[in-house]
Amino acid sequence: MTSFGPKVEDNGVTFTLWAPYQKDVKVKVLGKGVYEMERDDLGYFRVHVNNVSVGDRYKFILDNKMEIPDPASRYQPEGVHGYSEIISANYDFLPSSRVKMNDLIIYELHVGTFTKEGTFESAIGKLDYLKELGVTAIEVMPVAQFPGKRDWGYDGVYLYAVQNSYGGPLSFKKFINEAHRRGLAVILDVVYNHVGPEGNYMTLLGPYFSSKYSTPWGLTFNFDDSGSDEVRKFVLENVEFWIKDYNVDGFRLDAVHAIIDNSPKHILEDIADVVHKYERIVIAESDLNDPRIINPKEKCGYNNDAQWVDDFHHSVHAFLTGERSGYYADFGSIDDIVKSYRDVFVYDGKYSKFRKKTHGKPVKDLDGCKFVVYVQDHDQVGNRGDGKRLIELIDKESYKIASALYLLSPYIPMIFMGEEYAEKNPFYYFSDFSDPKLIQGVRxxxxxxxxxxxxxxxxxxxxxSKLSWNINEEILSLYKNLIKVRREYLTPCSRNLSIDYGNSWIIVKYERIFIIYVFSESTLKVNYTGNLVLSSSHQFPREIKEGVYTLSKGFAVYKH
Structure with a gap:
């Protein structure tokens, strides 16, 4: 039996609530009645009710007569403060895509702004487009129920409930099934470092949250103090829930640097164990530059499959835009791009001016598929304030270079929705809270x-912030061709490369191809011969030989 949430059975429903702070709890089922729940020694309340079924709505009544939704609700049709609804877990799923790390080309999307309608149903209409683009996995920003109808998803408070305004549980299952029908994997973005500030009733129930640690975004889960066994179970069963009830192919773990766990076995390792039990994948977002997150267990690692690399983004962005504010103060040299290509992390044990301390650790011999790189994502665009995308900050030729730099890197590339056709609409931070003080604080x-x-x-x-879908066909065609080149010529996961570079140019040589990147007109020496495979402009010769060339801004891929 699952430890949290309602369990639908042939003869009714069993309700379960972990609430050790409470003495007496009842479940109120609309139109059916109020039922006393029995408490065990660990603080779990349970009751089986015969005349309740799928579609019924309910709340729990606490000691003080307060009525609250189920923190493990499977659906909140009326939002974060409304009644929880019982749904069926049954669904006729197609087989999971079982995507391999060396095949990953990720497309990050936000359901609410991906289409005009902002629903799973409307997003299904774009799946053929994504398949044709050449990506192999869709990373869906968090869908756990959040307040109101508009949010990035990181203010979710019901870990087991799919956002009602996106279409709810059935629509999400259909979206996943239709993705699998096209051979596309679905990676779900999940948030285990905090919960949102509105609609969280768990503080009334038990030690769900840490009294020792905090995050800038909200309360953080209690993974290592009194009562943490059940909290860990709450999270680990949630991971299993998304696999068993929704057939997701993998997970992106939000900001794991904000997860503090001093247990003998870190929760990240536990999560990886659950995910790997079902042959799925887990990717961590971390700004620690710490390979422990992805190192195998025999190297005392947490065994996550991959992690995001902000250093790659910052290196490319700062060099191309000239921006030096905030964390970009640590970047801006072409040497940073070269180092990220060679060593993954730019800061791998060296002093950071922005952080005012030594940061990071070398990754050593970890392969390229342990790292996810990008030149745009929801954070790097949305946290700018003006929400401007990269196409609005640099010229088109530089944009093409940036795209090639990461799509033809030795790492797993991740496209942020719309960038593949040079979307110009901004991507702002947005929310839909109802508490006036909270609204003022957010503003x-x-x-x-x-x-x-x-x-x-x-x-x-x-x-x-919604995509306009005003497609720049030149850029879209370039992205498709870059993905084709990646698949045809790059050895998956291999970091075996050599680099030549000057003040404003880089040549990256792989086993079968080499790529010339020219950031401004330069005279450079080419030490290889090759035939042109793809270029950003017509200036590059069809056949190149060893020698000195003067080239304008752009890039070219040559087969040698």
């Missing part, structure tokens, strides 16, 4: 910390 915080002048609470900000 002031985004203005102070991010320089966001648009109101994050307004529907206009949300609508302005």
């Amino acid at each position: 002031e915080g985004r203005r102070r910390d991010n320089g966001q002048t648009t109101d994050p609470q307004s529907e206009e900000t949300f609508n302005a």
Whole structure:
């Protein structure tokens, strides 16, 4: 039996709630009645009710008569404060895509802004487009129920409930099934470092949250203090739930640097164990530059399959845009791009001016498929304040170079929705809270910390962030061709490469191809011969031989 949430059986439903802070709990089922629950020694309350079935809605009644939704609710049709609804776990799923790490080309999307309608159903209509683009996996930003109808998803408070405004549980299952029908994997973005500030009733129930640690975004789960066994179970069963009930192919773990766990076995290792039990994958977002997250267990690692590399993004972005504010103060040299190609992390044990301390650790011989790189993602665009995408910050030829740099890197590439056709609409931070004090705090915080002048609470900000689908065919064609080149000529996961470079050019040589990147007109020496496979402009010769060339801004791929 699952430890959390309702279990639908042939003869009714068994309700379960972990609430050790409570003495007496009842479950109120709309139109059916109120039922006393029995408490065990660990603080679990349970009751089996015969005349309850799928579609019924319920709340729990606490000692003080307060009525609350189920923190392990499977569906919140009325939002974070409304009744929980019993749903069926049954669904006729197609087989999982079982995507391999060496085949991953990820496409990150936000359901609410990916299409005009902002639903799973409408996103299904774009799956053929994504298949034709050449990606192999869709990374869906968090879908756990959050307040209101507009949010990035990181303010979720019901880990087991699919967002109602996106279409709810059945629509998400259909989306996943249709992705699998096309051979596309679905990676779900999940948040285990905190819960959102509105609609969280777990503080009334038990030690779900740490009294020792905190995050900038909200309460953090208690993974290592009194009562943490059940909290760990709450999270680990959630991982299993998304696999068994939704057939997801993998997970992206949000900001694991904000997960603090001093247990003998870290929760990240536990999560990896659950995921690997079902032959799925887990990718961590971390700004620690710490290979322990992805190192295997025999090297005392947490055994996650891959982790994001912000250093790669920062290196490319700072060099191409000239920006030096915030963490970009640590970047800006062409040497940083070269180092990220060679060593993954730019900061792998060296002093960071921005952090005012030594940061990171070398990755040593870990292969390229342990790392996910990008030149845009939801954070790097949305946290700018003005929400500007890279195409609005640099010229088109530089944009092409940036795209090639990461799509033809030795690492797993991740496209942020719309960048593949040079989407120009911004991607702002947006929310839909109902608490006036919280709303004021969000507005002031985004203005102070991010320089966001648009109101994050307004529907206009949300609508302005939706993709326009005004496709730049030249850029879209380039992305498709870059993905084809990657598949045909790069050895998956191999970091075996050599680099020549100067002040404004880089030549990256792989086993079968070499790529010339020219950031501004340069005279450079080419030490290889080859035939042109793909280029960003017509200036590059069809056949190149060893020698000295003067070339304008652009890139070219040669087969040698």
